[in-house]
Amino acid sequence: xxxxxxxxxxxxxxxxxxxxxxxxxxxxxxxxxxxxxxxxxxxxxxxxxxxxxxxxxxxxxxxxxxxxxxxxxxxxxxxxxxxxxxxxxxxxxxxxxxxxxxxxxxxxxxxxxxxxxxxxxxxxxxxxxxxxxxxxxxxxxxxxxxxxxxxxxxxxxxxxxxxxxxxxxxxxxxxxxxxxxxxxxxxxxxxxxxxxxxxxxxxxxxxxxxxxxxxxxxxxxxxxxxxxxxxxxxxxxxxxxxxxxxxxxxxxxxxxxxxxxxxxxxxxxxxxxxxxxxxxxxxxxxxxxxxxxxxxxxxxxxxxxxxxxxxxxxxxxxxxxxxxxxxxxxxxxxxxxxxxxxxxxxxxxxxxxxxxxxxxxxxxxxxxxxxxxxxxxxxxxxxxxxxxxxxxxxxxxxxxxxxxxxxxxx
Amino acid sequence: xxxxxxxxxxxxxxxxxxxxxxxxxxxxxxxxxxxxxxxxxxxxxxxxxxxxxxxxxxxxxxxxxxxxxxxxxxxxxxxxxxxxxxxxxxxxxxxxxxxxxxxxxxxxxxxxxxxxxxxxxxxxxxxxxxxxxxxxxxxxxxxxxxxxxxxxxxxxxxxxxxxxxxxxxxxxxxxxxxxxxxxxxxxxxxxxxxxxxxxxxxxxxxxxxxxxxxxxxxxxxxxxxxxxxxxxxxxxxxxxxxxxxxxxxxxxxxxxxx
Numbered sequence: 314x315x316x317x318x319x320x321x322x323x324x325x326x327x328x329x330x331x332x333x334x335x336x337x338x339x340x341x342x343x344x345x346x347x348x349x350x351x352x353x354x355x356x357x358x359x360x361x362x363x364x365x366x367x368x369x370x371x372x373x374x375x376x377x378x379x380x381x382x383x384x385x386x387x388x389x390x391x392x393x394x395x396x397x398x399x400x401x402x403x404x405x406x407x408x409x410x411x412x413x414x415x416x417x418x419x420x421x422x423x424x425x426x427x428x429x430x431x432x433x434x435x436x437x438x439x440x441x442x443x444x445x446x447x448x449x450x451x452x453x454x455x456x457x458x459x460x461x462x463x464x465x466x467x468x469x470x471x472x473x474x475x476x477x478x479x480x481x482x483x484x485x486x487x488x489x490x491x492x493x494x495x496x497x498x499x500x501x502x503x504x505x506x507x508x509x510x511x512x513x514x515x516x517x518x519x520x521x522x523x524x525x526x527x528x529x530x531x532x533x534x535x536x537x538x539x540x541x542x543x544x545x546x547x548x549x550x551x552x553x554x555x556x557x558x559x560x561x562x563x564x565x566x567x568x569x570x571x572x573x574x575x576x577x578x579x580x581x582x583x584x585x586x587x588x589x590x591x592x593x594x595x596x597x598x599x600x601x602x603x604x605x606x607x608x609x610x611x612x613x614x615x616x617x618x619x620x621x622x623x624x625x626x627x628x629x630x631x632x633x634x635x636x637x638x639x640x641x642x643x644x645x646x647x648x649x650x651x652x653x654x655x656x657x658x659x660x661x662x663x664x665x666x667x668x669x670x671x672x673x674x675x676x677x678x679x680x681x682x683x684x685x686x687x688x689x690x691x692x693x694x695x696x697x698x699x700x701x702x703x704x705x706x707x708x709x710x711x712x713x714x715x716x717x718x719x720x721x722x723x
Numbered sequence: 724x725x726x727x728x729x730x731x732x733x734x735x736x737x738x739x740x741x742x743x744x745x746x747x748x749x750x751x752x753x754x755x756x757x758x759x760x761x762x763x764x765x766x767x768x769x770x771x772x773x774x775x776x777x778x779x780x781x782x783x784x785x786x787x788x789x790x791x792x793x794x795x796x797x798x799x800x801x802x803x804x805x806x807x808x809x810x811x812x813x814x815x816x817x818x819x820x821x822x823x824x825x826x827x828x829x830x831x832x833x834x835x836x837x838x839x840x841x842x843x844x845x846x847x848x849x850x851x852x853x854x855x856x857x858x859x860x861x862x863x864x865x866x867x868x869x870x871x872x873x874x875x876x877x878x879x880x881x882x883x884x885x886x887x888x889x890x891x892x893x894x895x896x897x898x899x900x901x902x903x904x905x906x907x908x909x910x911x912x913x914x915x916x917x918x919x920x921x922x923x924x925x926x927x928x929x930x931x932x933x934x935x936x937x938x939x940x941x942x943x944x945x946x947x948x949x950x951x952x953x954x955x956x957x958x959x960x961x962x963x964x965x966x967x968x969x970x971x972x973x974x975x976x977x978x979x980x981x
Contacts, residue, residue, distance in 0.1 A: 322781060333774060414731060415761065420751060712746065
């Protein structure tokens with residue numbers, strides 16, 4: 314069909330036209346300068362704040378990952394706010410100004426007009442994002458962020474910005490009033506980010522259920538006996554010396570069946586996958602060590618991107634059907650150390666370093682990054698963007714059969 | 724209807740061909756042979772006249788190397804040469820109208836569709852527009868002008884089509900000659916003219932500037948009046964229909980309708 318014909322010349326004509334119009338106005342330069350100052354101020358603040366936070370209590374963690382994550386999220390958030398404004402009134406605005414019909418009457422196809430507009434808006438948004446790059450580079454310098462990480466994060470951000478540009482274009486083709494299409498475009502962006510999160514939160518009570526669980530623990534009778542011993546100990550040791558506390562009766566641990574309340578987030582977690590922030594967090598490359606032990610890395614490196622990644626993965630796992638209560642007794646005691654090896658088998662040693670054989674049958678599930686989630690999220694977003702672009706092209710197709718109510722051709 | 728011919732609207736019924744291409748089945752080819760100037764159109768205010776025309780030249784697929792020469796020639800043709808590098812927002816309404824015409828002509832279309840082309844034009848531009856349209860028609864282009872201002876069309880039209888309530892009114896069926904229309908008479912001796920009219924029994928109404936309006940049915944009556952006036956030695960120097968032919972036809976159609 315004619316409407317879908319694409320030529321380099323046609324795309325170039327529309328894109329050039331849109332860019333020229335935008336660049337010509339003085340406001341553009343002002344906006345860019347203001348934006349440069351704002352992003353500079355925010356990223357500097359982030360870097361200073363994170364280095365101060367990380368520096369306290371002598372734990373001297375590297376502030377790099379935290380600063381980088383906050384800056385990337387800031388740039389993404391701003392991109393999601395700025396980019397729609399370039400397209401949200403693009404088609405109905407042109408229709409109102411009487412410039413759209415004269416273009417449609419030329420040899421340009423509907424696809425060329427729509428994609429040309431999208432390209433121009435996207436390139437403009439990219440200029441805004443690229444202005445922020447020097448500050449991102451600065452947060453790289455403050456540590457442990459690889460160039461690869463920056464490139465990957467920004468590539469994903471660029472694609473997500475293209476998606477919201479396409480959403481704006483689609484709405485501006487669907488609705489005749491610029492105010493309406495602007496509202497709908499921003500609502501769509503909010504739906505992807507905030508509303509999707511709220512939906513997940515509100516869904517969590519609905520997916521709660523009471524499930525049976527096998528517990529490796531102390532039988533009730535033994536537990537009562539043990540508690541009595543402790544009470545007796547404290548009755549005779551009023552000085553607060555904990556040295557002679559009786560050991561938990563781990564050897565009496567047996568399997569028994571209990572019920573517990575589980576929130577089955579694994580049924581609804583995929584809602585967050587569409588969130589652009591989750592997509593970027595999941596796509597951010599991490600150091601090699603993080604891939605085998607994500608939770609260990611996330612807590613030690615204080616990396617928000619890794620934490621989001623961890624959170625999403627934890628939500629995606631069904632609740633465990635076996636629980637080890639005995640190990641909790643050790644973990645709570647100051648006299649024992651609980652360590653897990655790479656496959657999740659727990660090892661317990663006394664404070665003096667002697668291993669304790671506990672025969673715990675329950676392994677801890679390690680959380681690794683064996684399969685990425687972000688391609689699904691990015692794919693879903695690109696699909697949404699493509700749908701809106703398709704809508705825009707359909708609405709620009711001439712000759713019009715039935716005119717949408719409330720619109721004029723020229 | 725112009726939207727339909729410009730390839731932007733689909734007809735409910737019937738067919739339309741532009742330079743041999745059906746606007747429904749061969750939309751793109753038909754579109755690229757039409758120059759369309761809508762009655763209300765916008766310009767990209769921030770762009771210069773040259774840039775606007777160049778954009779349209781590219782949009783019609785004109786070679787990018789050839790377009791600058793074409794654009795400047797077209798600007799000269801509509802007398803906007805001095806505005807070539809000025810942004811479109813400084814143009815007056817008439818100048819914008821001329822830019823719109825240049826835009827419709829940039830790809831050398833076979834068919835030109837103009838909707839109220841003279842609105843906002845000063846008298847000189849109106850005359851230039853008239854000459855330009857005649858020139859284009861002479862070059863073998865089809866020029867279709869839609870207008871509500873009939874006097875504007877009076878001097879350029881070859882064929883007129885009257886549309887009333889979406890239907891073409893058959894003008895040939897109208898016995899135009901039989902309908903009485905107003906004629907304006909003037910003589911170097913206004914009193915003598917009035918005396919003469921009273922003498923031959925033609926009712927007249929006087930105008931403040933000394934002219935006289937009479938109602939005559941058809942050209943034959945007008946010729947008779949002239950012959951009689953010359954015979955009576957009345958110094959008649961002007962006899963002209965009050966309204967143009969189109970206007971008269973239009974009014975006669977209205978009479979027919981009511």
